[in-house]
Amino acid sequence: MIEQPSPEVVSSRSAPLFGFWYPAVPSHTLLPGRMKGLQLLGLPIVLCRDRAGGLAAMRDICPHRGMPLSFGRFDGERVECSYHGWQFDMKGRCRCIPALPEQGTLQTDKIGVTTYPAEETDGMIWLYLPDERGHIDPLPPVPRMPLPSEPRQSFHISLTYTCTADDGIIGLIDPQRARQLTEQLLRGIRENRGKVAVMDITGVPSIDSAIANRLVQTVEAARLLGATVIVTGLSPEIAQTLVTIGVDLSKMNTVGDLQGGIELAERLLGYKVIPVEEVAPRTL
Numbered sequence: 549m550i551e552q553p554s555p556e557v558v559s560s561r562s563a564p565l566f567g568f569w570y571p572a573v574p575s576h577t578l579l580p581g582r583m584k585g586l587q588l589l590g591l592p593i594v595l596c597r598d599r600a601g602g603l604a605a606m607r608d609i610c611p612h613r614g615m616p617l618s619f620g621r622f623d624g625e626r627v628e629c630s631y632h633g634w635q636f637d638m639k640g641r642c643r644c645i646p647a648l649p650e651q652g653t654l655q656t657d658k659i660g661v662t663t664y665p666a667e668e669t670d671g672m673i674w675l676y677l678p679d680e681r682g683h684i685d686p687l688p689p690v691p692r693m694p695l696p697s698e699p700r701q702s703f704h705i706s707l708t709y710t711c712t713a714d715d716g717i718i719g720l721i722d723p724q725r726a727r728q729l730t731e732q733l734l735r736g737i738r739e740n741r742g743k744v745a746v747m748d749i750t751g752v753p754s755i756d757s758a759i760a761n762r763l764v765q766t767v768e769a770a771r772l773l774g775a776t777v778i779v780t781g782l783s784p785e786i787a788q789t790l791v792t793i794g795v796d797l798s799k800m801n802t803v804g805d806l807q808g809g810i811e812l813a814e815r816l817l818g819y820k821v822i823p824v825e826e827v828a829p830r831t832l
């Protein structure tokens with residue numbers, strides 16, 4: 549007999565998505581005269597804000613011997629590598645090599661670090677990470693985030709979520725998926741004359757305020773159709789978003805997990821849930 553190898557869990561090796569703008573860090577976390585090292589799509593990047601508030605994003609690898617530039621010093625104009633003291637300006641050009649003799653003819657500004665376009669909007673610092681074509685000219689505009697109507701409020705929730713870019717997109721609810729969710733749910737209620745619907749969002753780590761509003765509108769629309777919606781699997785981050793935009797969670801049927809949601813649905817429909825152990829065995 550040939551034994552089947554046990555199935556292995558293999559992590560996704562899909563390629564990151566280059567050629568797009570990405571929100572890197574909230575603006576307020578990078579003060580003038582400071583720098584910050586970070587990783588985006590696996591790339592080490594050092595983000596600098598000069599004294600006037602201008603931004604620079606460079607590859608966080610010194611072109612001399614590969615030391616992370618973020619380990620060095622930033623005086624508000626130049627980044628100085630901590631290893632041999634090479635200095636780079638906000639355009640990534642080398643402006644000083646301390647070990648060079650004074651009469652040396654080497655043009656240091658011919659040496660440079662890869663830089664990335666950086667812009668600031670909606671309270672976030674965005675970086676454009678080019679694909680193999682390099683920087684395209686003109687760059688596409690930075691995406692605008694949906695903001696609630698007046699009085700305008702802007703907030704962000706950050707969460708470390710270890711995954712590849714496309715795994716992350718699959719696990720999140722974007723506006724298109726939120727619209728589909730609403731349409732499918734309402735269609736299902738109408739076609740099946742549904743009285744109770746269970747909406748399970750287990751595994752969705754966070755949502756923005758526009759998606760949260762869509763969720764609330766879906767529950768309200770279902771109520772108008774005569775159905776009760778039970779939302780299950782709310783993460784603490786999503787609950788926090790709903791509270792932040794002013795949703796009264798006591799008016800929403802929320803249950804911790806899907807099984808609890810189905811049990812509540814059965815109770816609302818008048819079914820009695822009997823644990824299997826309590827069902828008397830049938831005699832033949």
Ligand code: FES
Binds near residue numbers: 610634
């Ligand atoms: S490694 Fe940066 S100056 Fe030498």
